[in-house]
Amino acid sequence: MFPTYDVIVVGAGHAGCEAAVAAANLGAKVLLATMNMQTIAQMSCNPAMGGVGKGQIVREIDALGGYSGIVTDETMVQFRLLNRSKGPAMWSPRAQSDRMAFALNWREKLEAHPNIDFWQEMVTGILVKDGRARGVYTGLGMEIPARSVVLTNGTFLNGTIHIGEKQFGGGRAGERSAKGLTEQLQELGFEAGRMKTGTPARLDGRTLDYSVMTVQDGDENPGRFSYTDTPPLTNQLPCHVTYTSPEVHETLREGFDRSPMFNGRIRGLGPRYCPSIEDKIDRFAGRDQHQLFVEPEGRNTCEIYVNGFSSSLPEDVQYKALRKVRGFENMKMFRPGYAIEYDFFPPTQLGPTLETRLVPGLFFAGQINGTTGYEEAGCQGLIAGMNAALAVQERDPFILRRSDAYIGVLIDDLINKGTEEPYRMFTSRAEYRILLRQDDADLRLTPLAAALGVRNMEGRQARVQEKVAGVAAISAELRQHSITPDQINGYLEEAGTAPLKQGVKLDSILARPGVSLEGLAGAVPALREFLSAYDAETVNLAEVTLKYEGYIERERQAVEKMSRLEGIKLGKSFDYEQLTSLSKEARQKLNQLKPVTIGQASRISGVSPADVSVLLVHLGR
Structure with missing residues (x-):
């Protein structure tokens, strides 16, 4: 079959x-x-x-x-x-x-x-x-x-x-x-x-009072995730923010004796960074309120997701507490929240x-x-x-x-x-x-995917090469383009940075805090015309590359140092118990995890720098 x-x-x-x-x-x-x-x-x-x-x-x-x-x-x-x-x-x-x-x-x-x-x-x-x-x-x-x-x-x-x-x-x-x-x-x-893990209750958005909540709109010029030409986002939906209160917390505490989190029925560990609402008010008992994000489930539904109110409390307790949240007084529930092991x-x-x-x-x-x-x-x-x-x-x-x-x-x-x-x-x-x-991310990874032969990467790789060339051209223009004080000081004063006393190259001005490439282009018509030949993504990448080139270079050097260790291979079949100079914990961990390289071995909990030195000596390094 x-x-x-x-x-x-x-x-x-x-x-x-x-x-x-x-x-x-x-x-x-x-x-x-x-x-x-x-x-x-x-x-x-x-x-x-x-x-x-x-x-x-x-x-x-x-x-x-x-x-x-x-x-x-x-x-x-x-x-x-x-x-x-x-x-x-x-x-x-x-x-x-x-x-x-x-x-x-x-x-x-x-x-x-x-x-x-x-x-x-x-x-x-x-x-x-x-x-x-x-x-x-x-x-x-x-x-x-x-x-x-x-x-x-x-x-x-x-x-x-x-x-x-x-x-x-x-x-x-x-x-x-x-x-x-x-x-x-x-x-x-x-x-x-x-x-x-857990999830919050889902609510009927028709029964919520958004007028008493804080509106959280999307970006005025929304971006995107894909490096392909996906359609621009239009007609964004707002999210809203409201808060719990001491009254809400007290209502939730009434159900703690029936909570599977507190009576031992749940034994699995939950996510530290996304705790349930009962966990929040237990761990942060001194806080009077916690933020709740009221998020729409889609364009064609009234269902609402209450981000920040994950709970495994009894459904009647969840209902009673949610109705005491500002804007939720007349709330109707689609289903309660729950925990899952x-x-x-x-x-x-x-x-x-x-x-x-x-x-x-x-x-x-x-x-x-x-x-x-x-x-x-x-x-x-x-x-x-x-x-x-x-x-x-x-x-x-x-x-x-x-x-x-x-x-x-x-x-x-x-x-x-x-x-x-x-x-x-x-x-x-x-x-x-x-x-x-x-x-x-595309500059870092798309060439790797293209080299592997991943389907439909040819156009993406061409786009990466075009972007790299664009960043190089913009960087060269800013390094070569001189500007005089009378041309730029008005903008520098608006940006809250010291005025020029003599002419400098544009790249040195861009390095200043508060100065943006968009602002420079607005003050220098020739630069604005030059940048108009490139898309916003390339221009933004060029700006970040120039502004932070010192930090970027420093990290590249740190990567080169570490890559020397990543290049030293370790045999999969090697028995680390033979190396008695290693600590006992290191021998156990290395035999258990069988790292592929010295670099990987150095990041294993329990393997010390001294243990790494022993491995390097053993390998003749």
Whole structure:
């Protein structure tokens, strides 16, 4: 009934969709298996993509040929570039999406791909032959053969939903959990754990009083995630902000004795950076209010997502407390919030390609690895899918370093440090974040994807080359163009910076705080005319490159130093117990994780600089 697929992807959430596309775009024949074809690319929690650290990941996915950025651009209802008051390394795009349009758009793109087939059924086991993953078993007892398998099960592995004192099996509201896989993987020797996440109640927007809330509009000139020519966003929808109060908190406390978080029924660790409302008022008891973001679920629905009010309290307590929030006094609820516990597999059991160490040909991506967030899941799916296809094709693996991308930071953190709570990306996790900005992801990554032969990258690569040439030309013009005090001092006074006493080159003025390339162009007609030949993205990139070139160069030098360690390979079969000069902890960790390079070994928790020196001496370095 089934051919032998190159790659079977299990699960059609954000990780699974990107994994299927990534493998298919490298020429692999892919089967995407899901329990429900109607929930492909479902936004299970908030209807938004991007944010701090996460927006950079979406741009990187797009630069590598993934679809998350394109789908977001084509279905978003609001766009904002966060952290504009800070340096460009912190600028992070975020979009409110139309939940239903997002999922439909993803499904249409998947179904249009000639290399992707579909199968709707629960996968209950991995077919393992000669120690390798060779396909999957389904709930109907069917055997589907493949050369590699990517598991992207999200929150469905033995998922349990909690609402107050009620609990029942499920991977998402209204959907059953997945059984069998965890138990088989444990029999194969994998270590498993439990994690927890949650979601807020959904409300009827027709019953809310927006007039007493603060309006949060999108950017006046909205940007986009994709480096392709996706359509510009028009007719943005507003979000709103309101707050909890001491009265709301007191009402919520009335249900604490029935809370699964506080009575011990939930044992899995939840995300530290996205706590439930009951956790917030317990941990921050001194605060009188907490911010709530009132977010529309789409253009053609009145359903509202209350960002900041995730809860697993009893439904009557949630209802009573929400009705005491300003603007929610007449609120009607579509459904209560809930918590969900699910199985995950500590990611230290994976290599840098996201292939498992125990079973070659088996890859994990997304929440099965202990992460949280659509963006973190999507990028793992992309890397796992690419490497599953490359392995089948007997080609070299695709591995991103920490200096290459936020995706490289995320995977390196997971496989070397593991995680005991749902891992979320932040800009602070990247030590080279001036190099990993959201504006230059295509320059960093598109050439790599083009070199791999990812489908439809020719036009993107030409665009990158055009942009590089444009940045070089703009930089040269600013370095060569002299300006006199009488031409520029009026603008400098408006910008709040010292006037010139003699002529200088424009690049030295641009380096000043408060001075922008747009402002310079407004004051210097010849520069304005010169820049008119380039698009806004190229001009903005040139400005950042010139303004921060000292910092950028410093980070490049730091990367070069570290790359020397990344270039020193370690044998997979080496027994570190032989090196008695290593600390006992280092020997245990190195034998357990089998790092590929000295650089990777240096980032493993428990491996000290002295241990790294021992390794270098042993290797004759």
